[in-house]
Amino acid sequence: MIQNFVLVISYLGVLLFGGCFGRDGAKPRVGVDANDTYIFVQLTDNHLGLNPKNSIVTERLVQAINNYETQHPIEFISITGDLVSDAKYDAALGDFRSIRSKSNYPVYVVAGNNEFDLHSAGKINSDGVERNAKTWKENFGEFNYCVDIRNVRFVFISLECLVYGVNIQGCDIYKWLDAKLNEARSCDKHIIIFTHTPVVKNYYEGKLTSPYREQEYERLKKLLNEYHVAAVIAGHFHFEELDMLGDVPVYVCPSSVDFECGRGRFRVYEYDADKNILKYKTFEIQ
Numbered sequence: 001m002i003q004n005f006v007l008v009i010s011y012l013g014v015l016l017f018g019g020c021f022g023r024d025g026a027k028p029r030v031g032v033d034a035n036d037t038y039i040f041v042q043l044t045d046n047h048l049g050l051n052p053k054n055s056i057v058t059e060r061l062v063q064a065i066n067n068y069e070t071q072h073p074i075e076f077i078s079i080t081g082d083l084v085s086d087a088k089y090d091a092a093l094g095d096f097r098s099i100r101s102k103s104n105y106p107v108y109v110v111a112g113n114n115e116f117d118l119h120s121a122g123k124i125n126s127d128g129v130e131r132n133a134k135t136w137k138e139n140f141g142e143f144n145y146c147v148d149i150r151n152v153r154f155v156f157i158s159l160e161c162l163v164y165g166v167n168i169q170g171c172d173i174y175k176w177l178d179a180k181l182n183e184a185r186s187c188d189k190h191i192i193i194f195t196h197t198p199v200v201k202n203y204y205e206g207k208l209t210s211p212y213r214e215q216e217y218e219r220l221k222k223l224l225n226e227y228h229v230a231a232v233i234a235g236h237f238h239f240e241e242l243d244m245l246g247d248v249p250v251y252v253c254p255s256s257v258d259f260e261c262g263r264g265r266f267r268v269y270e271y272d273a274d275k276n277i278l279k280y281k282t283f284e285i286q
Helices: 052-067 089-101 126-140 160-164 173-186 214-226
Strands: 007-016 037-043 074-080 107-110 145-149 152-156 190-194 202-204 207-209 231-234 241-245 248-252 264-272 277-285
Touching (some): 037 052, 052 074, 074 231, 089 126, 152 173, 214 241
Parallel strands (some): 074 107, 152 190, 231 248
Antiparallel strands (some): 037 264
């Protein structure tokens, strides 16, 4: 029971991975626990530094997650980008360190466009982007990394360099991603990817478009389907969405902080790796 919070289950999503969604031709793993279940939580687009209220709501969200009761233990909390608003690190970092210290679980963060102060592909301050990238690395470490938990590889990756066409990371992002996915496949691990900007197409200003340039969208689509990625989990849009990238489902979580009314949201995922089933619930606190 979560105490001192009003919770509302706002949405329940369930997607069964079978047939064309499964790992084609994959053999059953030997010795897999019949209850190979993973619980993890998503926060996104907290925009710390924008105003004091966002930090207060984020701290209350962490408290709610700490009090959330599950049949299986929570593995971690993921923050899928825009933790910091408009690269206001001076205003955000102190609050984030305090909030993170109160979490009962590991917290893994992905860099979004706000961490670099990227908002328009045609208006990019290269010096500012480089400075913000340096600040990120000094405080959070690598932009891209993997966390292996039993039979699942969780990949945390910032794809903003592809969205905005800038060289932020100083590496070949496709080469890095291909290598990490290939490692996971060689160990017969399921793969779940966390990023900020969803690799999807939706209607924006009256036309179907993607945040990614067409060649980047198609290349990511091909790569993720080749490795039978179980799911992509993202934020950025500030609204709820479930879409498909070929046979790969893309889950988009709404912003964890409602800028108007001060409500908070967190999403709890439950992944059954043995059955290849992913489901989630989104909760609100008031």
